[in-house]
Amino acid sequence: MKTRLLGALLLLLVAVTQLPAVAAENTEAQKDPVLRAMLEELHRSQSRLKLDNVATPYYIEYRIVELDEYSAEAAFGSLRRENRIQSRILRVVVRVGDYKQDSSIGRGEGLTNVAPLDNDNLALRHALWLATDRAYKQATENFTQKQAQLKQLTIEHPLDDFARVPAVERLAATARLEAPTAPYRDLLLEATALYRRHPKLESVEGRLRFQAVSRYLVTSEGAIVRDGRNSYQLNCGGSTQAEDGMRLERGIQELTSNAKELPAREAWLKRMADMLDSLEQMRIAPLADEEYRGPVLFRPSAAADVVSTLVGRNVLGQRPELGKPARTTGEWSAEYKSRVLPPFLTVKDDPALNSFGGHALLGGYAVDDEGVAGQPITLVDQGRLVSYLTSRQPIRDFPDSNGHGRALPFSWPEAAYSTLVVSATETLSPAELKNKLIEICREKELAYGYIVETLGVRLRPRLLYRVWAKDGREELVRGAVFGELDTRALRSDLLAAGNDATADNSADPVPQSVIVPSLLFEELQVKRANDSKDKLPEYPAPALSSAN
Amino acid sequence: MSSPSRAAFLPLVAFAVLALAPTGASGADPASPPPLLSVMESELHRAQAELGKLDPPPYYLSYTVYDQDFTVIAASQGALLASTQVATRRADVVLHTGSTALDNTHDESRSSGISSGFLPGGDDRDAIARSLWRLTYEQYRKAERALANVKTQTAVRAKEDDDSPDFSQEAPQNSVTPFPARLDLNRTEWEARLRRYSGLFRSHPEVEESAATLLVEDTRSHFVSSEGSRLATPEQVVRLQVMATVRADDGMELLRVETFQAATPEKLPSDAEITARVEKMAADLKALRTAPLAEPATVPALLSGRAAAVFFHEVLGHRLEGHRQRGDDEGQTFTRKVNQAVLPDFLSVADDPTLRQLNGVELAGWYRFDDEGIPARRVEVIQKGILKNFLMSRIPVKNFSQSNGHGRSQGGLMPIGRQGNLIVSSTHSVPDAQIRQQLQAEVRKQGKPYGLYFEDIQGGFTLTSRAAPQAFQVLPVMVWKVYADNRPDELVRGVDIVGTPLAALNRILVTGDTQAVFNGICGAESGQVPVAAAAPAMLFSEIEVQKRAHEHMRPPILPPPGADKAPANGVSR
Secondary structure: OHHHHHHHHHHHHHHHHHHHHHHHHHOHHHHOHHHHHHHHHHHHHHHHOOOOOOOOEEEEEEEEEEEEEEEEEEEOOEEEEEEEEEEEEEEEEEEEEOOOOEOOOOOOOOEEEEEOOOOOHHHHHHHHHHHHHHHHHHHHHHHHHHHHHHHOOOOOOOOOOOOOOOOOEEEOOOOOOOOOOHHHHHHHHHHHHHHHHOOOOOEEEEEEEEEEEEEEEEEOOOOEEEEEEEEEEEEEEEEEEOOOOOEEEEEEEEEEOOHHHOOOHHHHHHHHHHHHHHHHHHHHOOEOOOEEEEEEEEOHHHHHHHHHHHHHOOOEOOOOOOOOOOOOOOOOOOOOOOEOOOOOEEEEEOOOOOEEOOEEOOOOOOEOOOOOEOOOEEEEEOOEEOOOEOOOOOEOOEOOOOOOEEOOOOOOOEEOOOEEEEEEOOEEOHHHHHHHHHHHHHHOOOOEEEEEEEEOHHHOEEEEEEEEOOOOOEEEEEOEEEEOOOHHHHHHOEEEEEOOOEEEEEOOOOOEEEEEOOEEEEEEEEEEOOOOOOOOOOOOOOOOOOOO | OOOOOEEEEEOOOOOOOOOOOOOOOOOOOOOOOOHHHHHHHHHHHHHHHHHOOOOOOEEEEEEEEEEEEEEEEEEEOOEEEEEEEEEEEEEEEEEEEEOOOOEOOOHHHHHHHEEEEEOOOOOOHHHHHHHHHHHHHHHHHHHHHHHHHHHHHHHHOOOOOOOOOOOOOOOOOEEEOOOOOOOOOOHHHHHHHHHHHHHHHHHOOOOOOEEEEEEEEEEEEEEEEOOOOEEEEEEEEEEEEEEEEEEOOOOOEEEEEEEEEEOOHHHOOOHHHHHHHHHHHHHHHHHHHHOOEOOOEEEEEEEOHHHHHHHHHHHOHHHHEHHHHOOOOEOOOOOOOOOOEOOOOOEEEEEOOOOOEEOOEEOOOOOOEOOOOOEOOOEEEEEOOEEOOOEOOOOOEOOEOOOOOOEEOOOOOOOEEOOOEEEEEEOOEOOHHHHHHHHHHHHHHOOOOEEEEEEEEEEEEEEOEOOOOOOEEEEEEEEEEEEOOOOOOEEEEOEEEEEOHHHHHOOEEEEEEEEEEEEEEEEEOOEEEEEEEEEEEEEEEEEEEEEOOOOOOOOOOOOOHHHOOOOOOOOOO
């Protein structure tokens, strides 16, 4: 009796100690047909993939991304495209060598292909098998080439090629589309039909993209990840020309991971109508002066673009080409531990953040695309650059991944931010910021200052207002660009931040968010854009029929 | 400046390219002209009147709108890879300015003749008209800029050999063919069928890549021009394609492709026939994988009808395309050979896009009107060996001032003279059953140890540009050595036919008595167009073959997962 009890206890102990390695594979993961096929093929490759006289792989990774996407496009109130696509994309990485020095050449390693949509074990494994075989052969060739290349270079700062990480197991639910498509498609039609009130507009278009993205990842190190995410995107825009031929564009967007946050019909139509009105106003708005140097206030939407471009790109731990001594490819490569922002600002990145101010954030995740748990990182501490966002490709002084390796379904992972949060030790209300702007104008004897609401491509202002110092009146202007809106300006010319931090989501290239308040620059150059102006259309638009 | 004109003829279809849009206009009353046509017409007239006031005015303007329903289903190894249905409405706006003698499309500036874009679906006249308006003034600007350049260049450069005009004068066409109901495809059933066909390769572990793809294109073309043409033309086509590859031990990848084409899904071959053809592909590939390599040689050769058809498409057909007879970059093999013998006198060649079927096989190069709105026409290009004509678009060449309905392009590109259905016929033939013996007789006569029988061919390409050698290459797949003694025929692999066109064509001794059809997609400067070529089997006194350059990647290290008999390793089972 006694001995038998003891036996059972022992068995239990054994089972518990083995749990992390075996349990997931044999139970939960094995129940998932995709993971099961991936694990089966992974184990077969791990134990038996070997070419004569060539090293065996030290690392194998399988990733399958399943995409369910509905998209639609409308112009002038009519549907132009509508489509639903389901696809699975597989990506196989095989590395030979070791963590210190391996076959990875820049961004070259890895193989991508389409994978079966059916959960057919043999078909899934067949696709993985072929990709693994090719990836392994490619890796052995790359390894030889790389060693030859390394012999010709003097490496100033030797770095490992691949960071070691603990194996993460995370089995979350896959994603499915949770928003009905027809009502939003109809909303797109209704919104773009508003062009009828604005016969001078040359184009009025709208786009809809709803995605459910499920991800499966297994590695030879033991990582097993399955999860899903959604994004729902609704865009409308218009373009026109001013009488002098200047091209004018505006757009509105809603982008969220939560279907419930998609806009209501009335709200969207109101935004659309306002946007089209503002385009009309822009047509007749005065041109910006040739030259201005003075205070500029960026409202949160515009500030978000500034931060994602000038901060977001420069905190990435992306390693330069083989042999190049720089720490990263960004402008803050040599700024580690130096001041990059005014001391009142701190910047963090937090993948665990899922919402802000009641709005879902797109940038959040638990595990990155290299199977590493996302970690919150303070990047700029009271103005000083203290860290970078890293993937598994080590950079100088940062040998480890902090869980920021992100990838497009068909592409290699690279360091990317998740949710950048800019916070300030002292803040002003939007009204106080405007007063401050006017105050500076008076000090500098300027007749007006600028407030920028939204930016377009390459940080060019879209909605830009002149604020008259004498009475605070705001006047829309067009045709301006910033001179010297760069990292130097960010470090030296930022004067104050607002208490109005707002979240801004973006879907490309990977889902990301930025949380930024209004930012007031003490001095920036604003110039008249030096664009050639298109001709106005050679003949008028067709008259609208009365039938509609 | 001299990008070589490289024309490829391959039966490969990519299924990944999906430009997508909603179903266009409706199955309205088939008897009345489609509403889209009237919107196009009124907007065209407005543009004509308004742009006519400008300097330079356009002298030609046309709108083509393709309403296309497109379905793709693809499967591999018994599982679905993709299944999508999309609809697009795409417009091509073509505008010529200057004069027919010299306009914006002259020579290298040809692409300035066209702008394209997607149009809104549905019948909303205002939305369609506005989109056409934008495309039209953008196209006018492009043409205007190009004309200025053309005029400067013409003034600076020496006079061209062929001073034909840039655009031919043609009579307007008016033809509204009622649109049939949209093709009704049972997607679920076809998904199951494609899973089944692609799954047949599971029992053939030597097959690496394989896929079965069904493409259904249902197009309603609408065309109006400032010359008064007004056309509505339906086109429906279903293509089933099965591909598979194996890799020989030396790394050579071997590909087999089977294409089935029909006007409707029901007209495709039966399930049993498709299954048999797929099994035959697998068996062929298995044999090919271990077949010995062919060595370079010049020997008598027999081309099967399909192989001869591809050979003629590449070697002859591309060189008969009208625009290749002018332009300084072209090799102009046949330009000065009109009314001279270019083939043995028992051979005649016609290109006949009006032919829908041949020997019970639907022809891929069938159409009613070409992409310039000119009616398709049968053109006798070579009669009894004598060169008589070229395949003409509206680009005139010396002594050939009119189109003969061969101006073809993929949407968005300017049409040029292209092949439709190239038909080779012979008056000197023997029954097919006897032609292999004729090959053997020729081999013995020449005292050679063997000849080659080209049973099937996967495609080819040809270079017609002056900068490149006037060469061609066809890519045979199933090639047999036929020995002078009575040893059994031996399958060989890695053979490419090479040579120069004129010499090769005059070595044809005799043909078989039935024409076989090769349906495929032909790529050239004006994009991908469906074509067919048909020819009887042909015996050549000699053909030069070379070794095919190939990759040296070894076959997969592990057996495919379904065929791995080794005990499972590691924790999973």
